Amino acid sequence: PGYALNYFNVNDPVYNAMVEEVLATMDPAKRMEKYKEAAQYLLSQHWGMPFILQYKYNVWQPWVKSYYGGAVALSFCGVGDIFARLWIDQDLKAEMGY
Structure with missing residues (x-):
């Protein structure tokens, strides 16, 4: 909770601790590993569907x-x-x- 990108409003003690650990890790390689672990946990809990990218078009009149x-x-x-x-x-x- 309290993070702008917490789209699913997750408030799970295990996940919260994982996120805090990611944020506290300064070594980029270790941070990425912890991030991947947190992402796997998030997906395994099925709290929501990740956003699916789609094609977007912008059209406008010549005037x-x-x-x-x-x-x-x-x-x-x-x-x-x-x-x-x-x-x-x-x-x-x-x-x-x-």
Whole structure:
């Protein structure tokens, strides 16, 4: 509990101890080994389904300017910085019949 990436809200004493051990291990090779052990334990408990990556497409109209395909849907960073810079080329939009 208390970790941003704890998507399944796991609060298991064994797993919590494993995570703390991973975080306390400074040697990269040992840390990775402990991380793998924690991941195997997490998966063996069936608390949730890991996220499955999927193809994503961003499409936009040619009259939408200052947009270059940045992620919008399900963005952890938010979309305010993207929307703040968009503008509509009204002349091009009218020229295209919209």
